Amino acid sequence: MELNVELIPERMPVVVAFAEAAAKNAGLAAAEATMLALSTEELFLALCSSILGAGITVRLQDRRYAADLLFQVPQPPDLRIFNITSRPDHETEAGLAEMGLFLASRACDQFSIQQLALGGWEIMLRKERNYPAATQQFQPLPSVQTWQLTTTPAPDLVKQFSTLIADSYAACQFPEEFTPPGRLLDKLASNEYGIILAQGEQGELAGGLIWHADEGRIVECFGPYLAAPAEPEQLTIALCEKVTEQFGRSNRLGLVLYAPQQPPAAAGFEATGSIVIPGGTIWTGYRMLAEEFGADAAVAAELMPFYTNWCSSMALARNIHPYHDDGETGNGLTLFATRLNRATGMARLTPLLVGRDAEAVLEEHLQLLDQEQFSAIYCTIDTGRPFDSLLVPHLLRHGFTPRMLVPWGGTGDLIHLYRAGGSQ
Amino acid sequence: MTRCNLEALVPQYVRQFEAYIPSPPDDELQRMFGCSRLVRMNNNENPLGPPPAAAALLKTFDPALVSRYPSGDCRPLRAKLAEYLGVTPLQVILGNGANEVIAFVIKAFCEQGDNIVTADRTFAVYEWIARFSGVDARLVPLDDFGFDEEGLLARVDSRTKLVFICNPNNPTGTWWSKDRLVRFMERLGPNHIVVLDEAYAEFMNQPDYPDGIALMSRFPNLIVFRTFSKMYGLAGLRIGYLVGTEQVTDIVRKTAIVYSVNTLAQSAALAALGDQAFISATRSLVQDGQQMLAAQCAELKLPILTSDCNFAMIKLPFSDTLAYRLLMQQGYMVRTMTGFRFPGWIRVSMTNRDAMQGFCTALSRLIHSRTDQSLLARTYGGSL
Ligand SMILES: Cc1ncc(COP(=O)(O)O)c(C=O)c1O
Numbered sequence: 001m002e003l004n005v006e007l008i009p010e011r012m013p014v015v016v017a018f019a020e021a022a023a024k025n026a027g028l029a030a031a032e033a034t035m036l037a038l039s040t041e042e043l044f045l046a047l048c049s050s051i052l053g054a055g056i057t058v059r060l061q062d063r064r065y066a067a068d069l070l071f072q073v074p075q076p077p078d079l080r081i082f083n084i085t086s087r088p089d090h091e092t093e094a095g096l097a098e099m100g101l102f103l104a105s106r107a108c109d110q111f112s113i114q115q116l117a118l119g120g121w122e123i124m125l126r127k128e129r130n131y132p133a134a135t136q137q138f139q140p141l142p143s144v145q146t147w148q149l150t151t152t153p154a155p156d157l158v159k160q161f162s163t164l165i166a167d168s169y170a171a172c173q174f175p176e177e178f179t180p181p182g183r184l185l186d187k188l189a190s191n192e193y194g195i196i197l198a199q200g201e202q203g204e205l206a207g208g209l210i211w212h213a214d215e216g217r218i219v220e221c222f223g224p225y226l227a228a229p230a231e232p233e234q235l236t237i238a239l240c241e242k243v244t245e246q247f248g249r250s251n252r253l254g255l256v257l258y259a260p261q262q263p264p265a266a267a268g269f270e271a272t273g274s275i276v277i278p279g280g281t282i283w284t285g286y287r288m289l290a291e292e293f294g295a296d297a298a299v300a301a302e303l304m305p306f307y308t309n310w311c312s313s314m315a316l317a318r319n320i321h322p323y324h325d326d327g328e329t330g331n332g333l334t335l336f337a338t339r340l341n342r343a344t345g346m347a348r349l350t351p352l353l354v355g356r357d358a359e360a361v362l363e364e365h366l367q368l369l370d371q372e373q374f375s376a377i378y379c380t381i382d383t384g385r386p387f388d389s390l391l392v393p394h395l396l397r398h399g400f401t402p403r404m405l406v407p408w409g410g411t412g413d414l415i416h417l418y419r420a421g422g423s424q
Numbered sequence: 425m426t427r428c429n430l431e432a433l434v435p436q437y438v439r440q441f442e443a444y445i446p447s448p449p450d451d452e453l454q455r456m457f458g459c460s461r462l463v464r465m466n467n468n469e470n471p472l473g474p475p476p477a478a479a480a481l482l483k484t485f486d487p488a489l490v491s492r493y494p495s496g497d498c499r500p501l502r503a504k505l506a507e508y509l510g511v512t513p514l515q516v517i518l519g520n521g522a523n524e525v526i527a528f529v530i531k532a533f534c535e536q537g538d539n540i541v542t543a544d545r546t547f548a549v550y551e552w553i554a555r556f557s558g559v560d561a562r563l564v565p566l567d568d569f570g571f572d573e574e575g576l577l578a579r580v581d582s583r584t585k586l587v588f589i590c591n592p593n594n595p596t597g598t599w600w601s602k603d604r605l606v607r608f609m610e611r612l613g614p615n616h617i618v619v620l621d622e623a624y625a626e627f628m629n630q631p632d633y634p635d636g637i638a639l640m641s642r643f644p645n646l647i648v649f650r651t652f653s654k655m656y657g658l659a660g661l662r663i664g665y666l667v668g669t670e671q672v673t674d675i676v677r678k679t680a681i682v683y684s685v686n687t688l689a690q691s692a693a694l695a696a697l698g699d700q701a702f703i704s705a706t707r708s709l710v711q712d713g714q715q716m717l718a719a720q721c722a723e724l725k726l727p728i729l730t731s732d733c734n735f736a737m738i739k740l741p742f743s744d745t746l747a748y749r750l751l752m753q754q755g756y757m758v759r760t761m762t763g764f765r766f767p768g769w770i771r772v773s774m775t776n777r778d779a780m781q782g783f784c785t786a787l788s789r790l791i792h793s794r795t796d797q798s799l800l801a802r803t804y805g806g807s808l
Contacts, residue, residue: 118429118430118431241767241768244762244767244768245762245765245766245767248762248763248764248765248766248767249548249551249763249764249765250442251442265741265742265743265794266741266742266768268742268743268744268767268768269743270743270746287743287745288743288745288746288749289745289762289763290745290763291447291745291748291759291760291763292745292748292749292752293445293447293448293453293456294448294452294453294455294456294457314746314749315746315749315750315752315753316749317453317456317457317458317749317752318456319456
């Protein structure tokens with residue numbers, strides 16, 4: 001479904017009706033469709049205020065587990081409207097409620113903006129479907145001696161796997177989106193996610209691993225989650241090798257593994273830090289897929305010990321340029337892409353542009369995220385984008401600490417910095 | 425300025441394809457990894473360089489000749505190759521490396537909707553050229569590290585134009601015997617072309633290793649690829665060829681790029697071809713290297729696949745791409761096998777004695793510094 005429309009307030013009802021119809025078409029329940037329509041209304045108004053009269057295209061992408069509304073705009077809108085804190089009067093409760101785009105992001109599950117490679121900008125509003133809770137509990141099985149791997153398991157086995165995760169692992173050890181079973185199946189059907197399951201001789205579930213590949217160069221892997229295999233290390237290695245093999249000859253540069261327990265070295269992942277999420281800490285591993293050719297890296301002086309330590313332990317070939325703020329003019333303004341997950345209390349900030357107002361914009365974001373009770377906030381810095389370094393002193397001053405390095409994760413390497421909600 | 429709408433111009437199968445990024449020049453790599461020298465063991469090159477006659481020719485080559493176009497269809501070289509191989513000159517087509525002749529063949533026989541069938545863990549270029557040409561590449565898992573006859577036959581259908589068999593296979597070194605190849609050709613029937621990539625044929629010293637060219641009279645749907653890059657040490661000049669029946673080459677010639685093989689390459693190949701003393705010397709260097717490496721791997725309890733080829737595959741107890749970085753720091757460049765869908769393996773090209781010795785020491789140091797070897801032995805110990 002697609003709609004071409006002019007950015008004038010009078011056209012809003014058409015766009016909102018389109019959003020609602022599209023959402024229903026994609027299988028969202030009435031309540032969720034209304035929420036998406038609400039977000040659409042806010043976004044449309046914000047765009048009107050920024051590039052009045054421009055022609056835009058609104059498209060629905062049905063992801064099965066979610067409906068994405070994609071707004072393609074031909075010219076850059078005033079990017080400030082995309083900072084979730086952009087309304088001037090967010091000091092007061094009432095002001096908060098009026099922050100259109102923030103509200104938009106509150107009513108939908110994900111909100112993002114990106115510049116398209118071949119021109120124009122695309123703004124995405126995602127609303128996820130609701131699923132009924134699992135009806136069955138995972139039935140523990142006798143330990144599996146030998147297994148076979150499958151990448152195309154029967155739906156029933158996937159459902160069992162979802163309940164295995166939910167019943168045998170702590171909530172912090174897996175993304176909640178892998179439950180309930182219906183949602184996991186829909187995620188797999190969207191083709192952005194994949195699964196590798198191990199089955200014993202009788203077809204019984206021995207364990208598995210889930211991967212998620214979006215547009216970037218990195219594939220995220222979760223697991224392995226095991227039932228009761230006789231040789232858990234062997235099964236862990238087999239699952240990790242299988243996912244590595246699947247992406248070995250692809251355009252992906254690396255895998256990041258979020259593991260409930262550290263796998264043996266033979267599984268092929270290198271330690272790359274750990275991430276803190278509400279309720280616990282997750283071991284993270286990195287698997288480079290490509291051969292390392294070396295790269296230039298711009299790194300803020302404050303992050304130098306962290307970065308050089310990891311480069312040396314991972315044997316990365318980097319030509320490191322310490323980045324100093326000599327007062328040069330960066331971008332005119334600061335813009336963050338924000339990803340909020342209210343269910344887990346996690347927020348992710350990625351600087352799209354870093355300007356002289358960086359500290360103020362960051363402060364506003366943190367204040368708001370604290371008020372909204374986000375308990376884990378991440379900010380990602382890219383060593384291939386020198387201006388990102390300008391943000392670092394502000395991040396450290398506001399309680400962020402570097403936690404994890406993902407080589408080749410962006411233009412250059414990505415450094416994930418973490419801040420517990422409310423910390424200074 | 426009006427913008428070009430690239431999105432609309434690019435076919436979907438090209439858009440989806442990711443360009444291959446070759447490794448940077450040695451001096452750049454040395455600088456990045458902080459090593460004072462670099463031993464290349466990643467591309468299966470011949471450490472002896474080209475045969476003496478080709479080397480001498482290159483030294484005395486008249487620069488004035490480069491202002492003229494080369495022979496557009498490599499006529500003198502085709503004549504010599506034909507005589508050497510026992511075929512007619514029309515049966516030979518040269519290209520800018522065997523890589524280019526792969527493209528000639530796919531262009532000649534395939535259109536969108538067609539498919540090629542090959543193995544999942546073999547030389548990547550068949551798969552790549554097919555995909556960026558809009559042709560489906562059907563990949564059949566290897567069976568015990570070798571091409572799987574049953575698996576290949578099961579994937580062939582009426583839209584299958586080409587079946588690529590890498591014999592011996594890069595990177596596993598496994599090969600089909602003459603009997604096996606003949607049986608496969610008989611079962612497949614005459615309605616599909618079989619491409620036998622014999623890039624490493626000159627290294628093979630096995631009585632039942634088949635000569636694909638000799639089988640062409642019986643199976644006119646065979647095409648054989650050979651190259652001057654491996655045994656003959658001319659990789660930098662880019663020259664390779666295919667041999668088929670005249671009916672087949674008459675078709676492939678239509679999509680072959682004329683003048684794509686340069687004068688220097690043609691002359692060097694003419695001088696190099698058939699130097700038996702050089703071939704023996706190279707084979708013995710390869711054999712020494714294989715033995716040295718096998719002994720080192722036995723000591724380190726690492727599974728290894730050796731063969732007559734100038735490369736071997738080694739299974740490591742940790743990530744191959746990490747091993748690559750750590751070996752680069754010691755000045756040894758190997759090929760990681762994750763890109764060949766063999767995670768945790770490296771492929772090592774044989775080189776001269778001193779460098780092999782140095783590599784063995786570097787490998788041993790690497791393994792001792794990072795492992796939990798008992799686990800590896802349990803996983804792979806019994807199966808190799
Ligand atoms: C099996 C195989 N075929 C073909 C080629 C390509 O050879 P050339 O250098 O002639 O393009 C190679 C090179 O690595 C190879 O291993």
